[in-house]
Amino acid sequence: MELFTPDFGLVFWMFIAFILLFLVLAKWGWPVIIKSMESRANTIDQGVEDARKAKEQLDNAREEAKKYVEEAQAKQAEMLRDAAKMKTEIIEQAKQEAAEAARREMDAAKLSIEQARKEAELQFRNEVGKFSIDIAEKMVRDQMKSDDAQKRLVDKLLDEIEKN
Amino acid sequence: MSKRLSKILFLLAILVAAPFKGFAEGGDGHAEEENLDVKEIIFEHLGDGYGWEVPFAHAYRIPLPVIVKAEDGKWFCFSSSSLSKVESVEHDGKTHAEAVPVVKTIDRDGKTYSFVIAHVSTHKDKVVQIFPLDANQEQEVAKEVAAAKAQGPVKGGWPVIDGYVCVDGVYYREYRPLDISITKNVAALFISTAIVLLIVMSLVRFYRRRGLKAPRKGMGFMELLVSFVYEGTIKATLGENAKKFAPYLLTCFFFILIMNLLGLIVIFPGGANLTGNIAITLVLAVMTFVMTNVFGTKHYWKEIFWPDVPLWLKCPLPIMQFIEIFGMFTKPAALCVRLFANMMGGHMIVITLTLLIFIFAAFGAAVAGATTVVSILFSLFMLALDVLVSFIQAYVFTTLSTIFIGMAVEHGDHEHAKEHPHTAQGEADAAEAEAQKERFAKEAASMDLK
Known part of the structure; x- marks a missing residue:
């Protein structure tokens, strides 16, 4: 029966040891452990949640980026098309302008040539007139050297007047 | 793995062989088996003790302090090693060490206090304070011993008498002190x-x-x-x-x-x-x-x-x-x-x-x-x-x-008690989700700014 009767000394020391252990651990032990464990669990949960959200966001961002890229590509194509159109337009315009300018130049050139020609003609005519006058003078002077000739002319002139 | 297995088998073989060796050395072990008190061994192992057995040396104990309050209210503290000594005991032609209880006497204020670990007593294996018997008590003890012996053979030769302890064949009056020893x-x-x-x-x-x-x-x-x-x-x-x-x-x-x-x-x-x-x-x-x-x-x-x-x-x-x-x-x-x-x-x-x-x-x-x-x-x-x-x-x-x-x-109400933590949890979750949303909004904003 000795086994079933609690020994006072052991009860006494067990009580003291247990109370002391309990007080020490309740003050400095378990709360720290539980708090640490919980805060770590929370951090992990938070991390998982963060990762999930981040992934979601990344997916969204990716989609958005894709959209942007597509948009940009569309814009680029459009711009390229515009550019091509503009290029042809510009070339066309330039061609037209060049043609215009050329035409104008040509016109101006023609005009000046015409003018020059007219001037030259005029000059030439003047020259020719002068020459012919000179020649005529010279011829007249030659022919009118004799009085006979002068008289015949006068006669002829007179005849002509008379005829008229 | 097989090496380990063979080791185990080897150990088992040694275990089987060990008793043979023992018998070869000891001659006949029968005398010892007769003394084998299974109950006592079991109880000794399950129970408490004033010293702590040194590993592999049964008789030697690590001494621990014994703290007791004597009958007149005085406290005593002494080492458990002073309550027993190791003696060589001759047994079947072999000597082996055995712990034997000793009476510890302390003189204080002109009085002598004696303590012993009781053996033949109702307080077996506990420290008791002992007092010499006076004439009346001696008579009573003698009567009790005679009565016990008349009933049949007594284990160990000395009967257990309530209130008395037998130390080396001498009966003393015992007092179980208040005992808060470091056992x-x-x-x-x-x-x-x-x-x-x-x-x-x-x-x-x-x-x-x-x-x-x-x-x-x-x-x-x-x-x-x-x-x-x-x-x-x-x-x-x-x-x-x-x-x-x-x-x-x-x-x-x-x-x-x-x-x-x-x-x-x-x-x-x-x-x-x-x-x-x-x-x-x-x-x-x-x-x-x-x-x-x-x-x-x-x-x-x-x-x-x-x-x-x-x-x-x-x-x-x-x-x-x-x-x-x-x-x-x-x-x-x-x-x-x-x-x-x-x-x-x-x-x-x-x-x-x-x-x-x-x-x-x-x-x-x-x-x-x-x-x-x-x-x-x-x-x-x-x-x-x-x-x-x-x-x-x-x-x-x-x-x-x-x-x-x-x-x-x-x-x-059970429902309330059960629901409450859930709602609290739910609220906490919602708050957390809200906070996270805010955080993400901020992050998104900062990303946009970048």
Whole structure:
């Protein structure tokens, strides 16, 4: 029966040891452990949640980026098309302008040539007139050297007047 | 693997051979078997002692302080080594060391105080104060001895007489002093306390130093146990009250676990049958009883004194009240006895299995050899089982304590009590989600800005 009767000394020391252990651990032990464990669990949960959200966001961002890229590509194509159109337009315009300018130049050139020609003609005519006058003078002077000739002319002139 | 197996087989072979060798040396072992007192050996191993056996030297004890209060109220403290001495005892032509009790006499204030570890007494193996007999007492003792001897042969030659102790054939009047000695069990208790402290504080130190890092290896296992008990039992049962009672319940769990496991180690730091001692489990159960009743709510007391049963069950004759009050005490009593009986039973089986070797030695070498192998294998199995039982019993004690406390701190309406933590949790979750949303909005904004 000795086994079933609690020994006072052991009860006494067990009580003291247990109370002391309990007080020490309740003050400095378990709360720290539980708090640490919980805060770590929370951090992990938070991390998982963060990762999930981040992934979601990344997916969204990716989609958005894709959209942007597509948009940009569309814009680029459009711009390229515009550019091509503009290029042809510009070339066309330039061609037209060049043609215009050329035409104008040509016109101006023609005009000046015409003018020059007219001037030259005029000059030439003047020259020719002068020459012919000179020649005529010279011829007249030659022919009118004799009085006979002068008289015949006068006669002829007179005849002509008379005829008229 | 096969190498290990062959090693094991080799060891088994040695075990089988060992008794043969013993017999070869000792001649006949029969004389010893006749003296083999199985009951005493078992009780010695399960019980307490004033010294702690030195490993592998049975007679030698590690001295521990003996603290007693004598009959006249004076306190005495002396080493347990002065209560016994080691003598060479001749036995069957062999000498071996044996611890023999000695009377310790202390002179103080002109008086002589004598203490001895009682042997032939009702206080067997306890320290008693002894006084010489006067004439009347001597007569009484002589009468009692004669009466006992008339009834039949007395074990050891000296009958046990109530109130008297026989030391070396001389009877003395005995007084069992108030005894708070640091016995083997108390020392083991302190060692267990120190180990629990060390384990828990090292875990605390780890958290303090490493913050949110997860502990690995041994400490990881400790954390696993803590979270197993805390998350699995305490939090699940107590809900919002978990933090309040967790220190007590966790202390209980680890204290019991360490004491259980330490009890399974055969030599010095272990070997004390702590949780298999009813004093230890009694204190633990009383603690749970105190916790339950101190923190009991109005509802708990109402359930005891005015439970929801038909009026005739509680009004003229307080039947239910009687049952409930009885239940208040049976619950912790069951806790106490369950742990005690389980652990003591385990120890007892292992010791008995080991003793089988010596019991069967009487039947000859071959039988002894076979028994050795079987006994050792069975003991090993039982010890392995006891490791499991150590965990289970520590866990069961904690779980039941949690449930008892849970029942005591429960508030009136069940639904409210059950719903409350959930809603609180839900609110917390919602708040957290809200905070996170905000954070993400901010992040998104900052990303946009970039």
